[in-house]
Amino acid sequence: MIAAKLYLIQRISALLMAPLVIAHLVGIIMAVQGGLTAEEILGRTQGSLGWLCFYSAFVILVAVHGTIGLRSILIEWTPLANRIVDALAAGWLISALILGLRAVVAVTWS
Amino acid sequence: MKTLDVQVWRGDETGGFEKFEAPAQENQTVLDVVTWIQRNADPSLSYRFACRVGMCGSCAMTVNGRPRWTCRTHVSRVAKDGRLKIEPLLNLPVIKDLASDLKPFFDKWNAARGTFEAAIKREDPLVPISPDQPERAAANAAIECINCAVCYSACDMVGWKPSYLGPAALNRAWAAWNDVRNDNRLDVLKAVSDDAGCHNCHSHQSCSEHCPVGLNPTLSIAGLKRATSKALLKGNLK
Ligand code: SF4
Ligand code: SF4
Ligand code: FES
Numbered sequence: 001m002i003a004a005k006l007y008l009i010q011r012i013s014a015l016l017m018a019p020l021v022i023a024h025l026v027g028i029i030m031a032v033q034g035g036l037t038a039e040e041i042l043g044r045t046q047g048s049l050g051w052l053c054f055y056s057a058f059v060i061l062v063a064v065h066g067t068i069g070l071r072s073i074l075i076e077w078t079p080l081a082n083r084i085v086d087a088l089a090a091g092w093l094i095s096a097l098i099l100g101l102r103a104v105v106a107v108t109w110s
Numbered sequence: 111m112k113t114l115d116v117q118v119w120r121g122d123e124t125g126g127f128e129k130f131e132a133p134a135q136e137n138q139t140v141l142d143v144v145t146w147i148q149r150n151a152d153p154s155l156s157y158r159f160a161c162r163v164g165m166c167g168s169c170a171m172t173v174n175g176r177p178r179w180t181c182r183t184h185v186s187r188v189a190k191d192g193r194l195k196i197e198p199l200l201n202l203p204v205i206k207d208l209a210s211d212l213k214p215f216f217d218k219w220n221a222a223r224g225t226f227e228a229a230i231k232r233e234d235p236l237v238p239i240s241p242d243q244p245e246r247a248a249a250n251a252a253i254e255c256i257n258c259a260v261c262y263s264a265c266d267m268v269g270w271k272p273s274y275l276g277p278a279a280l281n282r283a284w285a286a287w288n289d290v291r292n293d294n295r296l297d298v299l300k301a302v303s304d305d306a307g308c309h310n311c312h313s314h315q316s317c318s319e320h321c322p323v324g325l326n327p328t329l330s331i332a333g334l335k336r337a338t339s340k341a342l343l344k345g346n347l348k
Contacts, residue, residue, distance in 0.1 A: 003310070004303035004338045011339070072310075076270040082305075106338060 011043050015066040020058045055108070059100030067093040073083035112192070114185065115345040116143060118155065119197040122204045127195070128152075129160035132194060141175050143194060144208065164322065167258035171208050172197040177263035179256075179322040199263040201272075215259045219276045223301035226281030229293040237291060249288035252281050252330050254323055261317035261327055273306040277317035277327035280308050284330035287337060299338050299347055308334040 045051045048101065071089040074080060080088070112134040117127040130147050132315050139157055159169035159333040164182040174195050176189055186195065202210040230237065239246055261277040262268055268276045275283075280302060287298045302308045308331045317327040322327040 001342075003307055004183070004342055004347065005304050007309040007335065008339050008342055019328050076267070 006071075010065055010068040013061045013068075017058070017065060020054070020061070020097070024040060029071045043106060044100065050087055050109055052104065052108040055104040059104055060097065063096035063100060066096065080101045112139075113144060114189065115193045116147065117193075117195045118147065118208070119142070119204075120155075120207055122206060125204070125207075134185070138185050140171070140178070140194065140196065141169050143185060144171075144180065144196060144267065150236065155208070156206045156234055164272075165256060167256035170199055170258040170260045170263070172200055173222045177260040177320055179258055179260060182322065185279065199259055199341045200233075201263050201265065201268045202259065210259070210261060212249060214272075215262055215276070215278070216257075217281040218306075219282060220254060220256075221301060222275050222279035222283040223294060223298045224279060224286045225294070226286060226289065226291075227293040229291055233269070243290070245288040245290050248333065252285040252288075252327075253301075255281060255325060256323060258322065261321050261325075264316045264320040266314070266316065267310055267312060271310060274310045275302070275306050275308070277311075277321075277331065280311070280334060281327040281330040283308075284333050287334065296346065299334075299341050302334050302346060303338045308338065311335075 028037050031044070034040065068091055071085055072084045074088060075082070078085075113131045114134045116132050118128045118130060119125060120128045130151050132143050132146050132151075135142070141162065144155070144157050145159075148157065157169075157171070157183060161168040162169075162181045164179055167179070169179055169181045170177060172178075173180065173183060173224070174193075176188075176201055178188070180196075181245070188194075196208060197206050198210040200203045201210060201217060205211045241247070241250070257278065257280060259278065261281075265274075265277055267274050282300050283298050286292055287294075287295055292298075311331045313328050313332060315328045318325070321327065338347060
């Protein structure tokens with residue numbers, strides 16, 4: 001059943017990510033209007049609970065969605081045994097979560 | 111006399127091509143050419159066929175790189191320059207020459223649980239099934255498979271992940287799932303939700319493109335993905 005569950009989780013994460021991607025892109029376009037500096041970005045994000053939640057959710061969804069895809073690619077394109085693929089995918093998931101959430105904290109915590 | 115330049119696979123997986131010259135006819139199928147070679151050039155050539163009219167599904171081979179039913183593939187359609195390269199089906203072990211071993215293919219039919227188990231006994235009154243019922247229409251659209259393994263041979267995913275059940279077995283599972291008289295419908299969903307099941311399909315439609323009888327296994331597999339997802343969300347699949 002794991003295949004069916006991973007499939008469903010990947011679809012649901014894609015569904016949830018779609019509006020976040022749009023908000024992210026619109027945010028970028030609006031943010032660069034007045035030039036792009038670190039102070040300007042941090043001024044907007046630091047101490048903002050809204051951006052903290054937004055990007056934390058984004059990072060978690062990306063990590064989950066991407067890991068499921070990566071696992072499929074490894075199964076299909078490498079001769080690695082399933083056990084090893086699962087371990088690599090788990091390692092990837094944890095690294096993506098740590099790196100991503102660390103970055104979110106760095107720009108939103110004041 | 112005009113001739114065809116035919117390369118035929120000989121031996122098992124480690125074999126190679128052998129060249130033959132066969133007479134070119136106005137009207138001839140690839141199977142006619144193979145039969146001509148076996149009768150006139152080399153009687154030891156092994157291949158498989160039965161009905162010769164596109165019903166039994168036993169004559170499939172790889173012709174000029176594509177899997178086809180050879181009894182209904184006209185040479186004029188696939189070899190405009192008079193050159194034919196005939197190999198056994200891909201993604202299956204080779205027994206000898208043009209005969210592939212279909213055991214893995216049929217084992218997967220069983221693994222996908224496309225069997226019918228009657229929900230009623232023979233003494234019970236028949237349950238009327240309207241042909242317009244959506245489930246019946248879906249089952250009808252998938253049912254005319256001749257088990258030729260052309261789709262299985264055309265599926266890259268089977269090549270990449272040899273345990274994958276493949277388009278034909280899953281297409282059959284879709285028909286069995288839509289048969290409301292069937293007593294094992296949930297077992298079908300369980301069977302296709304396994305690691306080797308329908309969720310591996312990339313929907314790239316090579317199976318549907320090659321199916322000689324015009325079935326659409328990609329659509330059937332998409333249906334199975336929907337059905338398994340719904341069952342998971344409802345808690346019917348654990
Ligand atoms: S659509 Fe799915 S089953 Fe058909 S050839 Fe592609 S991967 Fe294989
Ligand atoms: S689905 Fe089509 S190609 Fe596949 S085995 Fe059945 S008839 Fe052959
Ligand atoms: S020989 Fe029966 S389908 Fe070709």
